[in-house]
Amino acid sequence: MCAKPPSKPRPGVLFADCFSGGDGEGKIFFLFSPVSLLRTLPIGNHTGYKQWKGTRVSAEEISDLWEGLKQSYLDGFDMMLSGYIPGAAAVEAVGRIAAELKAKAGAAGAPGGFFWVLDPVMGDNGNLYVAQDVVPAYRALLGHADLILPNQFEAEVLSGVGIEDAASLERAVGALHAGGSLSSSGVPHVIITSVSLPHLGHPDRSMWVVGSTRTSAGRPRLFKIVFPAIDCYFSGTGDMFAALMVARMREAVHQADAAADSTAAAAGATTARLGDRASWVSDDSVDALDLPLARAAEKVLATMHEVLSKTLEGMDAEMARVRERLAAEGAAASEEERARDLRLHQSRAAELRLVRNLESLRNPRVAALRAEKM
Template sequence: MQSLGCEVAALNTVHFSNHTGYKQVKGTKASAQEISDLYQGLRQSYLTDFDVLLTGYAPSATAVEAVGEIGLDLQRRADKKPGSFFWVLDPVMGDQGRLYVNEDVVPAYKKIIHHADLILPNQFEAELLSGIKITSLSTLAEAIKAIHKTYNIPHIIVTSVQLATLSHSSSTTAPPSTLTVVGSTTRSDGTPRLFRIDVPALDCFFSGTGDMFAALTVARLREAVHAAGPALRGTRSWVSPDEVEATDLPLARATEKALASMHSVLEKTMEARDAELRTAAAAAAEMGEEPPSSDEERAKREHLRRTKAVEVRLVRNVRFLRDPVVEFKAQEWSE
């Protein structure tokens, strides 16, 4: 967000030595009181003139509630100026069919997400919020419609769907090595305007891509709304008029640019990973590194080496954040 010109005040919900992909971590999680205290510190110095709030991982149900109170306070302050504040909420709860937060975090999110303007669930989180198991394109559409209706959310992006694992007609088939992002902005009658973007999947596991997508989406959505003109900027939740087609929505334009940046950065990360692993192997051989004492230690050392090698190379590839080349275009999708 900062590289794209946003002035950011970050309230960290964890203070960790490294991300959890390493499978070992030292540090602390912020309590709900600590999160609230930080925000109150901003308030007392009149530093809360934000036009966008992005919320992500919260380590407990009480922390989710504290984050919700921050969002609500900022909304109240902007209530007399429609469009002057926009809340993007990433309901970080789990992935690949399992929770990685306590179970009480799920109802805590369900209580606050109807206040948000845009949510960014992955496929598993969309199932948790909608109560619908996503097994096909039609059930994916039903889940999105249910979230719109149940929580009165104007904008949704389901951030990762493996269409190859769903049952669908050949007319909508994407190659097995494809990730699909599905978005929607409601019309005035509450019906969704659905779009999808298919992106080649990279054969690598990265940590932090959800945070990266959320941050890029914030900057690019704000940009797209401003480009659409003052009328949309002054509209509550930045909901485009009904005549705007799904592929022309600011949400679709923002998603195209966010995915373009991510794909380029992750490709460069894979190149750097391969080079680093070759260098590490050569250095170990040259220095006569003592071999691990057990298979378990060998596996652990290899995991740590590979995880470090695939740390996302953001700063050195900042040009792709600022000037993405959009190759993957939004397609209108009617279920």
């Protein structure tokens, strides 16, 4: 007798990304959802150490791993996060997986049954660190993703709009929502991370996250969250932000539906559920500051600020011990060996302390980081 797939697959998240040792951003998911990891760059440690062992996964291997999940009926995912993907062909392979899952949800009569969060990892600070052909590969996927998480440079590359002020930032978000010549259709939800623009009324040492959910006419509903910058390099902040957005976006949509159900029940009526809609796009009547995307981003940034602050505290203490040990060694090691040792310890100390700060992941203090109108 042939095995049959389960009639109601258990909801879960497909995490297609690089994955390395340490606290690991992948662990965030296990607090919120069942997870399957599809590793696109299996290495022992992240590249901040300037040395690592591992290989890039090819497009064929990504597709083969996906077929392996499907043949065992382990493809019942309602969300997917894709991060760093090595090469244009691999980007296209991950895109095909997302398209298949979206089509599967649509065929089951559940247009909101699959949500893809795409982190288009391509570069930063004006520089690409992927091949040029990766850019059009990502642009071709914009019409299939539900939420994208580019940094400022990546948003400029994908939209074709240089971001120099608030007006050009709005144009860039509008271009990503609209798609136009960039793709067959645009992306419903956009969050641009680490925006570096002057902030009137805020301290100089602060940064923005800017988000928007488009209206039915394709117009942006913009909000910003300004947060204090921490003067330190940390490893994995982009991956942490993306992973938390997956969990918090789902949570915010469920909370919006619960509130709407309660209001409708009190009036003896029924209401359409946001979680059943394609891409979880709120009605045009929902203000930018009340969007589930804004609620999710507030919680994510609150968690990140707490975790980064606590990581910095631990990092300072750890590096003080390391420097004391290196000074005691004196001539026992060469200057070059001490510099290398210090660099490696610095990289290790900068690993985000996620597992040691579970309460900040589960219940962050949100009050200080609220969304504002642009």
